[in-house]
Amino acid sequence: MQTFDTAIHAAAADIRLSGVTKAYDAQSVVIPPMDVEFRPGEFTVVLGPSGCGKSTLLQMIAGLERVSGGKIIIGGKEVQDLEPKHRGCAMVFQNYALYPHMTVAENMGYSLRIAGVPKLERGERVAAVARMLGLSDYLSRKPSQLSGGQRQRVAIGRAIIREPGVLLFDEPLSNLDAQLRHDMRVELSELHRRIGATSVFVTHDQVEAMTLADRVLILNKGRIEQFDAPKVIYRSPASVFVAKFIGAPPMNILDVTGDGSALRFADGQLAADYPGSGPFQLGIRPEDILLDRQGLVQCEVRYREDLGSHQIIETQLAGQKLRISTAFGGEETGANLSLSLPRERLHLFDSQTGRVIPGAFASH
Known part of the structure; x- marks a missing residue:
């Protein structure tokens, strides 16, 4: 047999x-x-x-x-x-x-x-x-x-x-x-x-x-x-489509503008140093965002989900939705948060094609 x-x-x-x-x-x-x-x-x-x-x-x-x-x-x-x-x-x-x-x-x-x-x-x-x-x-x-x-x-x-x-x-x-x-x-x-x-x-x-x-x-x-x-x-998603399709919650995709030395949100807040000019889309995973009292990015808490092991905090940043996944407690609805966006965790996408710009935040 x-x-x-x-x-x-x-x-x-x-x-x-x-x-x-x-x-x-x-x-x-x-x-x-x-x-x-x-x-x-x-x-x-x-x-x-x-x-x-x-x-x-x-x-x-x-x-x-x-x-x-x-x-x-x-x-x-x-x-x-x-x-x-x-x-x-x-x-x-x-x-x-x-x-x-x-x-x-x-x-x-x-x-x-x-x-x-x-x-x-x-x-x-x-x-x-x-x-x-x-x-x-x-x-x-x-x-x-x-x-x-x-x-x-x-x-x-x-x-x-x-x-x-x-x-x-x-x-x-x-x-x-x-x-x-x-x-x-x-x-x-x-x-x-x-x-x-x-x-x-x-x-x-x-x-x-x-x-x-x-x-x-x-x-x-x-x-x-x-x-x-x-x-x-x-x-390392190759496009905005992939970045938004993979992940729960998915990667945050935020509109930014380059002035030749830095990327800024619509309200003028600094997102990251970058030598390019014009419109871009900036990506970061919710779990890569740091709650940091010394952080340079300010946003407002809109909603919070407590999932036991972690929390999902939905905020408003320069008129755009930003989700944060954290094990630490967040402020109540309406409160302001200070955030840090680690440069090594950022992704930059072409605003026209939606494709990633390789090495945009590589260390020099």
Whole structure:
């Protein structure tokens, strides 16, 4: 009998998109020409708001949507004209897509039965996957007799039993409650380490992205805003869009004006020394702002949330909203606060393009 580890272990394949585009007509371009590579064995999360093209991208890789142009190369082989079953991918859907009249064992083993895998081998592989996903006691049950988390594990089991080189996940946790989402994130992370397939996971949930991904690809209107490790994206956002999309609460983005030697807020307060002139956008994370009685920046408290471990203080600075995350107590509504904005924690963005200005506050 095959052992657990040898029964389920994928040969990871790289995925390359070269000039891939998707358009329904000249006015409906969902994905402008895109060039991107997903490394073998990597867990990539595609993150973005609703309508940004992330599910369309996944479905083009899977073969459920035809590309309008360009090439999709999986494991060194062009696949954009191949049927889904010939691409070496397996997909897990948001709605589970289980056969209600089949048992758990029959659902997981269905693709093997269609492929002509002998019954004995099929049973061994179903048993191995069931042990892996904690489903051994549920093999004779129908989907209607399972919880949401158990049904999602069956859907994952049905995908990995084929031993694919590529696993595709289309918002698989969005129908689960908060605790189950957390538990499934842990299970998916462990699953990825054990089977080694190249995984592409689509979500609009930044917590899933930051906790699961080796790298996060952030999409905005079908275009790649940034593609990097979660910590890099959080600490060094490439654009205002990324800065505001990642983080809870998100990065503060404030309008400032450069006079050739310094950046100032609309009320004349000094934000930071900087040699540029003209309008800019200044970014700083709420947790990087210091409550400092000697601080040079003055603002007014508008609202405060006490979250136990820390507080979120919403203030008004030169007519703009500024959020502060701190473990220390803040003043009551209407009080004035003095702040320091550490230079090494500031980010400067071009006011026209929204892109970061690299090295704007680098030490000299």
